Amino acid sequence: MFGKKKEGGSDSKELRTIVAPGFIFEGNITIPGGLTRIDGEVIGNIKGNGDLIIGEQGYVKGDLNVENLVVYGKIHGNIRARSLEIKASGRVEGDIQVQELIVERGAIFNGKCSMGVEGSEAG
Numbered sequence: 001m002f003g004k005k006k007e008g009g010s011d012s013k014e015l016r017t018i019v020a021p022g023f024i025f026e027g028n029i030t031i032p033g034g035l036t037r038i039d040g041e042v043i044g045n046i047k048g049n050g051d052l053i054i055g056e057q058g059y060v061k062g063d064l065n066v067e068n069l070v071v072y073g074k075i076h077g078n079i080r081a082r083s084l085e086i087k088a089s090g091r092v093e094g095d096i097q098v099q100e101l102i103v104e105r106g107a108i109f110n111g112k113c114s115m116g117v118e119g120s121e122a123g
Contacts, residue, residue: 016050021057031066038073045077056089063094071107078111 016034019025023040031048039055046052047065054060058073065080071090079096086092088106095112103109 019058021055028062054090 014034015037017031017036019036019038019040019042021039024043025040026043028044029036029042029046029048031046031050031052033048033050035051035053037053037055038058038060040057041059041061043061045062045064046060049067051068052064052066052070054069054071054073054075056072059076060074061076063077063079064075067081068083069079069081070085070087071092072087073089074091074093076093078094079092079098081096081098083100083102084096084098085102086104086107086109088104090104091108093110095114096109097114099115101113101115
């Protein structure tokens with residue numbers, strides 16, 4: 001989802017930030033680019049031109065406005081992204097505005113969905 005693969009099979013985006021399991025962050029986060037992974041808890045809004053992964057233990061309570069988003073954990077807030085992928089273990093409670101949406105079997109999504117050009121403007 002995050003671009004072409006390099007040799008060795010890794011994503012082309014560089015992992016820049018990790019919020020580790022057990023870590024609780026309160027406040028807004030701006031992602032300038034690259035890839036951010038959240039395995040802890042964030043209470044606040046997240047925005048920027050980067051890509052975001054919410055790990056299985058990850059939880060975000062706030063609105064997200066990012067380029068690409070993959071959810072293995074839980075989000076309670078509205079999402080605006082170019083692409084959103086909710087994995088089988090993922091749960092999203094809130095409205096989404098996206099261009100591309102993938103919801104795996106077993107995933108939970110409760111909210112309204114709008115798809116189209118307007119969902120492409122991250123940041």
